[in-house]
Amino acid sequence: MSYAYLFKYIIIGDTGVGKSCLLLQFTDKRFQPVHDLTIGVEFGARMITIDNKPIKLQIWDTAGQESFRSITRSYYRGAAGALLVYDITRRETFNHLASWLEDARQHANANMTIMLIGNKCDLAHRRAVSTEEGEQFAKEHGLIFMEASAKTAQNVEEAFISTAATIYKKIQDGVFDVSNESYGIKVGYGGIPGPSGGRDGSASQAGGCCS
């Protein structure tokens, strides 16, 4: 399928916070509680539409365990967006966010859009991290924030798409040189040519993708 842009996403966060389930919910619209743990990295992809443009999200779902950090770091390269996930029922996964963020800042490109996701919000009765704490952390670190549930699908679609919308806006604003794929963006067939996209932000100017 043709797309105007392809965005590379990476999902990071402690083991067991539900990264793979978020991905599966987003790509397959289903929740699979029984799911083999991720070794290394798994891939998912889905087409979305933003501003009437087909955009392909290629999503890298990484292993969360600390031991694999060194290899996970190699996956940041060329990611346009990251979902940083913690589990609202496990405080320690929230406590580790700073170290994840540090990795991301260090190994991803500076313009990577990061979405902080407090997952498992369906388990409100076991909540160990308040929404406000999540919001506060996101605000302090310049992240977009949502609480979501891979099980109920609440906010899953929104999380992925609003991240994409933010990236898209950055393209429109000329933050990215889309011809440089190290930003995690590929211009697809019928996409926007030119070195830095349309600065005027007009959608019609981009043209091309007639889906």
Added chain:
Amino acid sequence: MQEPELHDLSDDSDYAASQQQRELRIMSRTDSGKRSGDNDPDGAEVVFVKDNVTIHPTQYASERISGRLRLIKHGALLFMELRIMSRTDSGKRSGDNDPDGAEVVFVKDNVTIHPTQYASERISGRLRLIKHGALLFMTWIPYKEKIDSTTHCSSSNTKLSEIDRNLYTIRAVPVTDIRSIRRHTPTFGWQYLIIVLSSGLAFPPLYFYNGGVREFLATIKQHVFLVRSVGDSNVFLVNDFQDPLQRSLSSLELPRAVSISNTSTPTLASSAPQIENSERIDDGSSSISQYGGRHGPKIHDPARDLSIQVLEKFSLVTKFARETTTHLLREIQNDGFLANDTKKQSQPPSNDNHETGLNDAQSVPNEISVTPDPLEKPLNEVLWLGCSNNLELRACSFDGKVIDQWYELSVYIRLYYLDGRVLNEFWKETHFEEAATRVGTFELVNSKEFDKLTLVWGQPRQPPLGSEEWATFFDAEGRIMDSKSLRKRIFYGGVEHQIRNEVWKFLLGYHEYDSTYAEREYLASVKKTDYETLKSQWQSISPAQARRFTKFRERKGLIEKDVVRTDRSASFYDGDDNPNVTLLLNILLTYSFYNFDLGYCQGMSDLLSPILFVMKDESESFWCFVSLMERLGPNFNRDQNGMHSQLFALSKLVELLDSPLHNYFRQNDCLNYFFCFRWVLIQFKREFDFEKMMRLWEVLWTHYLSEHFHLYVCVAILKKHRSKIIGEQMDFDTLLKFINELSGHIDLDVTIRDAEALCICAGENGAACIPPGTPASLPIETDLLYPLQDDNEI
């Protein structure tokens, strides 16, 4: 003036027999199949004809050679042919009895090629150097059948041999087209030459039964610039100079005295060895009758002649293989593969051939000869035979049976002719290699250099070891007498599932091979107690203690999270509250106390799950897992040093075994080999279905060819897909995704055989790529098995 093309170019065998000078035609060597497309019964069609197409071998007008250029379509293939019509050169017309003005300057009879290892299938002929005007041509025309030794064969075989003879005929190759001549003067056996054309093609080795290598080289030296290679004194390079002026001078045929430096000249020892002794012929014929399937029906058509050049190349390569294989087989023979192998033959027993072991009645030739020593038994390994419209490759197993055959599209071979050098490369790196992996591995270690071409074939996979055969490995008290034979047997076939729970204990090292039934029984009870003791260490932790024991809580939490995410689709582990999942938890948690420094790391549950599935017993699974982790523990080190050392070794192996691929990875910043991370970490657990994965594991655990066979498996899979990887210019991301998605699409048997061949190919050089202590070797030091972990490690 004679117009050769006006002759009805008769049937090839007649043509060959005529031995006239008429073959002095410059062709792309593709035309011998069909002479006239118009009335070609095989369906060849002339689609283009142009007369007076002229080549200028020198810059002198008098030396131009004109001919008729034709494009002949045959099936999907297009052939180019240039046939000399007239010669404008005014060279001597009056070569004694040569109407075309060619002069024979060298003749040697009984120059023979060995298209297969069977004596009866050797083709003898007459090698000549023919001077025609300024040019020197080389021809090798096989004798008519009655001169050859194939009279012993049945008539159908004779006919086939005739076709073979025709295929191998060398018709008028300008010596200036030769790039190099390699001289082989083995201590025993015949001298032979390998002639490589500048296009990269090689003729099959020409054995000089009656000597004459030196004379041949001396004659060539008089006509072209021949210089001994700096790197190898047995290689003579033709026209090997950069200066184009010199090159054209050379083609002017100015005699020059480039010394074939007078180091040891070829010994003309045993200049006329007995060509065949009767015993050998008998062997050969019986081989043919026994395995006559090798000669499938072949349709004679131009493509055959075209493809034969490919085969010629193979024949050279096959020779390399033969030498390698001989070495290997001798080793294997020394191993004594099967305990019950009967050594009833006077020649070395066929230990390489498991079928012999399984069926003692079967008697097959089994010796691989390096040199054509008539006293040795015929070879019985790989054979490259003819080809039809498509390139047909056949391979024989070690017992001489056809084990596989296939057809490969030859469109690339056609392209090869239109633009030899470039497309030859293309072809080599794609089709042939991929095709060959169906029966073994064809290793183009360095496609640029002939000398490094190596062909080694993984042995055909055997049926898994069954319980009856398994029982034969034990002595009365239960010791395994010949553990190496056992490991070899398992390496080549795996084991049947119902005996896995016994066999794996030995492979993993939980049981000693030389232990007795009684000792193992005793060990089991002791180990069971030991396990319970270890397990009680964490079971006795009270909730109050656990509250003060963060590391324990975290570790337990992590394992609990992971065991429910391990192989839950397998029926053994599926469903809610499956007790086997609890066993996984118990064993992993106990292990994390047994080896507290290492603790628990993701991936361990993947390694444990098949072991528990096979053992069905908690304590035994634990101890088998402990044994496995003795080797694989470093995979899970926090600093990943075990993984890094393996991935580093892998990169060195690829560099050794496939330098173009290595260079590709280097240029694309992929040398960290992280795309193989999952393969190595959990021994391909996620790449195959459960049964195949267990088969691979037991093969790996034999450590038969190497403790690091898994790395060769990595190389084999990568090589299998190298064309795609390089062709699609995959970057790191794409490559990682591609490798990930191979999961479930890897042919295990082919991969193991390829890996086997690679491992043999690499030999000591391969072992040298792998630093000591690299998993799955046992660690060098046992003091500090696992570096101390960070405080916040779980």
